Amino acid sequence: MSVVGRQADGAVGSEATIEGSGTESTRTANRWVPWLFRIGSVGVVLLIWELYGRAQETTLFFVPFTSVVGALWELAQTAEFWDAYRQTFIPFIWGWLLSLAVGIILGLLIGRFSAFAALTKPYVTFLNALPISTLVPIAVILLGIGFASRILIVFLFGVIEVTLNTAAGVRYVNRDLVEMGESFNAPQWRLFRKVIFPASLPGIMAGVRIGTGRAVVGMVVVEILLVAVGMGRLILRYRGRFQSAELFAVVLALIIFGILLQMVARRIERRASRWKYEMEQTL
Amino acid sequence: MIEIQEIGRRFNTRDGGSFEALKDVSFSVGDKEFFSIIGPSGCGKTTLLKMVAGLVKPSSGKVIIDGQAVTGPGNDRAMVFQHFVLLPWADVLTNVGFGLEMRGLSRKESREAAKPFLDRVGLTRFAEHYPHELSGGMQQRVGLARALAVGPDILLMDEPFGALDAQTRQLMQEDLMRLWDAEQKTVIFVTHSMDEAAYLSDRVLVMDTHPGGVREILDVPLPRPRDESARRTPVFNELTAHMWHELRGMMGDPTAPAPE
Numbered sequence: 396m397s398v399v400g401r402q403a404d405g406a407v408g409s410e411a412t413i414e415g416s417g418t419e420s421t422r423t424a425n426r427w428v429p430w431l432f433r434i435g436s437v438g439v440v441l442l443i444w445e446l447y448g449r450a451q452e453t454t455l456f457f458v459p460f461t462s463v464v465g466a467l468w469e470l471a472q473t474a475e476f477w478d479a480y481r482q483t484f485i486p487f488i489w490g491w492l493l494s495l496a497v498g499i500i501l502g503l504l505i506g507r508f509s510a511f512a513a514l515t516k517p518y519v520t521f522l523n524a525l526p527i528s529t530l531v532p533i534a535v536i537l538l539g540i541g542f543a544s545r546i547l548i549v550f551l552f553g554v555i556e557v558t559l560n561t562a563a564g565v566r567y568v569n570r571d572l573v574e575m576g577e578s579f580n581a582p583q584w585r586l587f588r589k590v591i592f593p594a595s596l597p598g599i600m601a602g603v604r605i606g607t608g609r610a611v612v613g614m615v616v617v618e619i620l621l622v623a624v625g626m627g628r629l630i631l632r633y634r635g636r637f638q639s640a641e642l643f644a645v646v647l648a649l650i651i652f653g654i655l656l657q658m659v660a661r662r663i664e665r666r667a668s669r670w671k672y673e674m675e676q677t678l
Numbered sequence: 679m680i681e682i683q684e685i686g687r688r689f690n691t692r693d694g695g696s697f698e699a700l701k702d703v704s705f706s707v708g709d710k711e712f713f714s715i716i717g718p719s720g721c722g723k724t725t726l727l728k729m730v731a732g733l734v735k736p737s738s739g740k741v742i743i744d745g746q747a748v749t750g751p752g753n754d755r756a757m758v759f760q761h762f763v764l765l766p767w768a769d770v771l772t773n774v775g776f777g778l779e780m781r782g783l784s785r786k787e788s789r790e791a792a793k794p795f796l797d798r799v800g801l802t803r804f805a806e807h808y809p810h811e812l813s814g815g816m817q818q819r820v821g822l823a824r825a826l827a828v829g830p831d832i833l834l835m836d837e838p839f840g841a842l843d844a845q846t847r848q849l850m851q852e853d854l855m856r857l858w859d860a861e862q863k864t865v866i867f868v869t870h871s872m873d874e875a876a877y878l879s880d881r882v883l884v885m886d887t888h889p890g891g892v893r894e895i896l897d898v899p900l901p902r903p904r905d906e907s908a909r910r911t912p913v914f915n916e917l918t919a920h921m922w923h924e925l926r927g928m929m930g931d932p933t934a935p936a937p938e
Binding site for chain 2: 569571572574575576577578579580581585586589590593594596669
């Protein structure tokens with residue numbers, strides 16, 4: 396341990412500093428360029444929004460961006476807003492986590508066992524072809540307007556993407572890697588745990604990211620379509636009263652929530668498939 | 679001793695017919711022998727090797743190792759792959775220990791047990807590097823160390839240096855020669871390089887193609903231990919010239935003299 400360990404540490408240390416000074420700076424420089432473009436692009440759109448809003452004769456339909464931010468600031472001072480946020484958020488979290496757990500397990504089974512894939516194919520195809528929104532009334536009839544139906548809808552929105560991406564991740568695992576594992580006389584479950592699962596992680600994580608976005612859609616859809624609670628109720632109310640600034644503010648709050656969640660998902664994805672990104676960068 | 683007995687392999691083609699990849703292949707490889715298989719692309723040499731590895735089943739015939747018919751992979755064999763096939767998400771030391779891990783050791787134990795083998799291929803400094811940070815030659819050293827780490831009696835090498843540049847390749851051949859002198863394992867080595875086959879082997883099987891089969895088995899009467907100078911002997915030149923003559927005839931070269 397000691398001798399080899401020391402040698403290895405030394406080598407890694409020195410190599411890292413050499414590489415660090417060269418690639419790190421170019422990498423950060425490259426990172427900033429797309430950010431500049433992104434910020435610039437958003438800035439231009441917001442500016443057009445602002446000008447167009449100010450050109451309106453009334454604030455009934457379209458309001459400038461700054462009014463929306465102002466309204467959001469006002470809303471954020473009220474308990475009602477945070478109540479609504481929580482009402483929306485809690486069932487979402489449950490439905491979302493459930494869709495990830497079920498989607499990953501189903502996807503692994505579908506990707507690994509062709510018999511299981513054949514067995515579940517009709518349902519997967521069905522859910523994939525169907526606009527999930529059409530299930531909202533049915534869910535409400537079955538489970539009422541409480542948490543359960545909202546959890547179910549969020550779950551249904553998210554689960555398909557997680558399942559399909561996970562299954563694809565498993566199916567497209569490099570065959571050579573599997574053969575290498577087999578050549579060392581490994582039992583199937585160990586082969587799965589040590590080769591197939593880690594090799595599928597990029598696909599699984601893509602599923603998590605896409606499924607998360609879909610789950611957010613499900614969360615809002617269910618509230619607007621049928622169960623007027625939480626953020627959905629606020630949207631319906633402000634729309635009814637033509638309080639456009641507040642209406643836009645609620646939508647903006649949802650967008651911010653969605654973006655934050657996407658950032659979390661993307662971060663997890665990067666972590667889990669770091670080897671893949673690093674490999675692609677050197678290739 | 680490895681006995682290949684009347685091995686055949688057929689594939690079903692898409693139009694409902696079948697294609698005979700290997701036909702009636704019989705030969706045997708002695709203990710601690712360095713045995714190479716050379717042949718044109720598509721002659722089934724890799725398939726044959728995978729049959730010995732237990733990864734591919736023959737359509738007919740069998741592989742017998744020390745009196746036991748091969749039914750699947752076994753702890754007595756380890757394979758080195760043409761494209762290295764390292765885990766991209768694991769560092770070098772974990773990769774070297776991976777064969778042991780696949781045989782049931784914990785990650786920690788196998789990393790520990792892998793260290794002397796990493797040392798043997800001269801990569802101790804790179805224990806915590808990742809495969810994509812290494813050159814092709816270094817990656818294949820990791821692949822070789824991984825195979826050696828499980829302590830196999832038989833090393834199965836599938837064009838292990840085929841993906842490397844010429845200089846690296848020559849270096850790897852010499853290193854392998856030294857390792858083999860020290861380890862004394864049975865090696866079956868698939869290659870399409872005549873120099874490589876002649877330099878490394880005790881015997882060379884030249885394969886026929888369409889269908890794949892045994893064309894001839896050549897003895898390599900070069901003394902051991904061998905070094906670089908072996909490549910400049912008349913025996914070496916004669917052998918490679920003979921192999922070229924045989925292979926050329928199979929490659930559909932119209933200018934080649936008809937094989938006798």
